[in-house]
Amino acid sequence: MGTECIQAQRNRSHILRMLPDDFEVSPCSSNSEKIHKDLSGSTMDNETSIKSLRRRPRENNSQFDNDSEEGDSDCVLFEEVEARWRPEGACRPILDEAPVFYPTEEEFEDPLNYINNIRPRAEPFGICRIVPPPSWKPPCFLKEKKVWQNLKFSTRVQQIDKLQNRETLKGTSRSRSTRRRKRQKVSKFGGNSDDRDDADKFGFETGPDFTPRSFKKYADDFVGRYFRTDQNKSSDLRCREQELSVEQIEGEYWRIVERPTEEIEVLYGADLDTGEFVSGFPKNSSSNELEDRYAKSSWNLNNFPKLPGSILSFEGGDISGVIVPWLYFGMCFSTFCWHVEDHHLYSLNYLHFGAPKMWYGVPGKDALKFEAAMKKHLPHLFEEQPDLLHNLVTQFSPALLKLEGVSAYRCVQQEREFVLTFPRAYHSGLNCGFNCSEAVNGAPVDWLPHGQNAVELYREHARKSTLSHDKLLLGAAMEAVRAQWNILFWSKDTVDNVRWKNVCGPDGTLTIALKERIEMENARRENICYSTQCRKPDAGFDACDRECAICHYDLHLSAVSCSSCSDKFACLIHAEQLCSCAWSTRFFLFRYDVSELNILVDALGGKFSAVYKCGMFYLGLSLSSFPTKERTQELKPDIKSTEEGYMLPLLENSGSSSKLGLVERKKHQEGAVRNCSSNLQNQQSVRYFPQSTPCCGKSPSVNKAVSDFLAVKSDSSTDNISCLQHPEYGEIRREKTEAVSQSDMADRGDSVEVCLSYSQNVPNKCDYLREDPRVAKVVPRIKCNVEPLEYGVVLSGSLWSNTKAIFPKGFRSRVRYLSVLDPKQMGYYISEILDGGRLGPLFMVTVEQCPTEVFIHLSPTKCWNLVRERVNHEIQRRSSGGVTNLPRLHPPGSLNGLQMFGLLSPQIIQAIEALDPNHLCTEYWRCKKREKAALNMHHGSNFVLRGLFKKASTHELHALQSVLRDGVPPDNSRKESIQLLDEEIARRQL
Known part of the structure; x- marks a missing residue:
């Protein structure tokens, strides 16, 4: 601004005044020096006028540093304005108050959760006040001597009477900023922070530099001089600020803004980067327990933007004003004009100390109404600057907004209180005296739709963005x-x-x-x-x-x-x-x-297989093998190659010296058993890797998934974990164990949920679909021919077997079934058993032709049910598209997961049993022993019955026959007894 800005626009006079020694100002230009000489002889009593700073053209800092010892750098040109407080003309707007919240100690622990809880009540106001619990007393580093007396900050000059009744750029020589935007990283979009000029001051001119102490002196002196009631009593200057109410200051402020009678200028130390200046909050942990507590606090504004659950936590850079808080030193009437936060973010402001801060807020739902009202009343400014609201240089009365149907609310912030503004909520305000506050942005997840709307608006107006x-x-x-x-x-x-x-x-x-x-x-x-x-x-x-x-x-x-x-x-x-x-x-x-x-x-959305794919292929996640207490050894058996394939030793009977069989592997065929001998002693597990053929080899993506599988440490402890249903067809739930009968499982089909428990008292650990005779009668089973690819390793532990099968870690097999890519064709699927740590075995099925199609579950039957449902979905989709000759839908119960994995194939069963000579899978072997004993007992009882029937007379046989056929429906044992009796009667009749 040139020297013409000093010339009187109204009847007023000028004097020069020396500022305190710790003020830092730019050296006066030649024009300024001339004015200084012209006015140095003024005899005006400086007690009769209020000072108003005027900026002189600023030169580089190095020149100032060099001149600082000459003495004339301590002066600044003042303009004395004969301005007085006019309480009779107060224009205090009549507004409703924004809500105030008082969180408890427990609620105060989690800021994002608390904000989410109060959002339904507070967001309709656009702004709210949060009063921390009484125990919240963070130390303020700004009052330390080295900061309070020595650290200097820049200020900007604000002409309060021109905030609403401002001239256009054509009518003034002032250089106004044409863009409001938070300062960004130097490298962002290839920009250079050194290119910033006065435009970064948002249209306000640069004032002198201050320390916090000297600025407080200046601010207090302004209040005392402006609001004095008797200009001849200097004692009033020291007590006026304490006597004034915020209502009186607010009324006088809007009188100046709406109906100014004099020119009033104040200073504002705004937008001070705490990374370059200093934050009022502790930043680094220290040995001081109090400082360490507040340095780690989630309400510490240095931590708030990147709290867990905040969208801004995924911003890698330290964007000034968004991620890095800004500091504000205010004085009476210093103003933050109407604006919304960049990208319509939340903002959180904390008043460290000092006089109250007056806020005005407009809810986001009225943002368009607000903009229309501003354009209606200030058309000349918007015509020249369409992006006027981005500049933070225009104030507007809330009373006028209310007349235009815009909701507006007041909020008075006291020291040690927070003010929260919501997405796209326009807000403005003023300071009621010297104070210091700090602010930063936030972005809970509910901000996302607002942020998307913001970038689309930026596109329409070709406005640069701050965030990606x-x-x-x-x-x-x-x-x-x-x-x-x-x-x-x-x-x-x-x-x-x-x-x-x-x-x-x-x-x-x-x-x-x-x-x-x-x-x-x-x-x-x-x-x-x-x-x-x-x-x-x-x-x-x-x-x-x-x-x-x-x-x-x-x-x-x-x-x-x-x-x-x-x-x-x-x-x-x-x-x-x-x-x-x-x-x-x-x-x-x-x-x-x-x-x-x-x-x-x-x-x-919760689709199980999609979570698995994204975790494995996008995030590189894997599951780690949970270290069991039981020792597991891996021993390679003596595998003999033959012209037809190769042979694996198979166990035929137990003992220290075992007679073994031999599996002959042929391409795409089931193995056959031959005999051989070997000695297996003190072996806990045996691993077998058959040769891979090109058609059954894994794709690189699945290879990576398998090789990296199981890398996450499991430190959770759960007593009962329910089997996970496919979220596309049923909800995933975790519940306590409930008994589910076989008939219930059959009736409920895929909706059956059976608990997987670690309790040793539960005989079956997984919800494998059981053979229910009613299901077999109405649902035809899919016949399959399973080809073993890899037999894996037998692990001890209750989860790695049940009464029907052993589940070796690393077991892989190949089977044909309707293709999920084209149900009119048959396709190959690779079934695999993985180590899920505490979860036990995970059953995974991948489509051989498309390895990214992955199905995974805790149950083999439910895993294959996912495949069946996927095939049915594809059949229905194609049918609705008019495709004909499609196969029928496969109903629930048509697939047996154990069978599709090959775990019920006699040859595969024999090969797997050979991997467990020491019967580590105790549950499986215990059940097998019981079945063998029952079979032997069954054959023995039949032998005894035949002997008894031979000794009975014909009359006795007929009497026994009538007894057995009467009464309750016969079970299997009774049927066999009747059959033996009929055979004996028939033999005697021959």
Whole structure:
């Protein structure tokens, strides 16, 4: 601003005044020096006028430093204004108060959870006040001597009378900022922080530098002089601030803004980066217990943006004003004008100490009404600056807003209180005296739809963004998948995991936000006829955050470029406007295929297999083998090669010296058993790896999944874990053990939920579908021919077997079934048993032709039911599309998981039993022993009955026959007795 700004626009006079020694100002220019000489002889009594600072052209700091010892750097040119408090003209708006919340000690522990709880009541106001519990007394480092007396900060000059009745740029020589935007990382979008000028002061001119102590002196002196009632009594200057009420200050403030009679200027130390200055909160842990407590507190604004569950936790950089808090030193009437936060984020403000801060808030639902009212009343400003509201240079009376139907509320913040503003809630305010506050942004998950709306508005107005919304959204989605993985596979129901799970599910906030963004992206991709020149972004593209050259839209998900103009990028909407080159030179960068993004949506929605895919292939997660107490050894048997294949020793009877059989493996055939001899002593497990054929080899992705499988440490303890149902067809639940009968299981089909328990008192540990005769009568079983690929390792432990089968870790088999890709064709499936740690065996089925199609469950039957349901879904989908000659739907119960895995095949059973010569799988062998004893007893009882029948007379036989055929329906043993009796009677009649 030039010297013409000093000339009187009203009747007033000027004097020079020396500031305290710890003020730091720029040296006066030649013009200033001339004015200084002209006015140095003024005899005006400085007690009769109030000072108002005027900025002189600022020179570089080095020059100032060099001149600081000459003495004239301690002076600043003042303009004395004959201004007085006019209480009779007060214009205090009549507004309702914003809500105030008083969290308990327990509620105060988790800020994001507390904000989520109060949001339904507070968001309709756009703003609220949060009063911490009485125990909240964080130390303030700003009052330490080295900061209070020595650390200097810059200020800006605010002309209060011009905040609402401001001239246009054409009518003043002042250089106003044309863009309001938080300062960003130096490298963001290739920008340079050294290029910032006065425009970064949001349209206000630069004032002198102060220390906190000197600024307090200046602010207190202003209040005393402005609000004095008797200008001849200097004692009033020291007590006026204590006598004033916030209502009086507010009334006078709006009188100046709406009906000014003099020019009033104040200073504001605003937007001070705490990374460069200092934060009022402790930052680093120390030996001081009190400081350490508050340094780690979630309400410490240095921690708040990146709390667990916050979307901003996925921002890698320290963005000033968004991630790094800003500090504010205010004085009476210093103003923060109407604005919304960048990207419509939440903001949290804490008043460390000092006079109250007056806030005004407009709820986000009235944002459009607010903007329309401003444009209606200030058309000349908006005509010249369409983005006026981004500049923070315009104030507007809440009373006028109410007349335009805009909801507006008041909030008075006292020291040690928080003020929270909600997404897209316009807010403004003033300080009632010297104070110091600190503010930062926040982004709970419910902010996501607001943030998406913000970037679309930025695109329309070609406004630069501060954050990559897509990067944050995808980061949150991946973290939610990780949380679901931990809950589903490891039962880690931690606070953070549950927090992410609660925003997932088909109707979850995060799921909906991602789904809508993908639909938007898919529509944009379909609307442009792009060629096959699609690529993945390379390291060079990701070296910095890219934005559209036309509208500045973030290009994290997709971009278009030109081979002739490779340094330029555009969003999909502005693909044609990128350059004038031929369309054939364009190429497209897609970070993810839409199909990959849809899998991520399925995972957030709770689809079990999608969680597994995303965890394995996108996040690189795996499950670790839980270290059991039982020692497990792996011994390779003597495998003999033959021309037809190779042979595996198989156990025929137990003992220290065992006679073994030999499995002959042929390509795509069941093995046959031959005899051989070997000695197996003190072996706890035997591992066998048959030769792999090309048709059964794993794809690289599955190879990686298997090789890295099981790497997460399991430290959770659960007594009972229910088998997990496929979320696409049934809800995943964890409940306590309940007895489920065989008939119930058959009747309920896929909805049956049986508990997997670690209790030694439960005979069956997994919910394997049992052979129910009623099911066999009505549901035909699918016959299968299973080819063993790998027999794996037998592990001890109650979960690794049941009464019907042993489940070797690493067991793999191959079987044909209707293809999930084309149900009219048969396809091969690879069944595999994996180590799920505490969960025991995990049963996984992959489609050989498409290894990314993965089905996994705790039960072999339910695992194959997932395959069956997927096939049925594909049949129904194709049928609705008009495809004919499709196979029938396979009903529940038509597949036996144990059979499809091959665990009921006699040859495979014999091979697996050979891996457990010491009967580590005690439950399986105990049941087998009982069955053998029952069979022997059965044959023995038949022999005794035949002997008795031979001794009986014919009359006695007929009498016994009538007794056995009468009464209750015969069971199997009675049927056999009747059959033996009939045979004996028939023999005698011959």
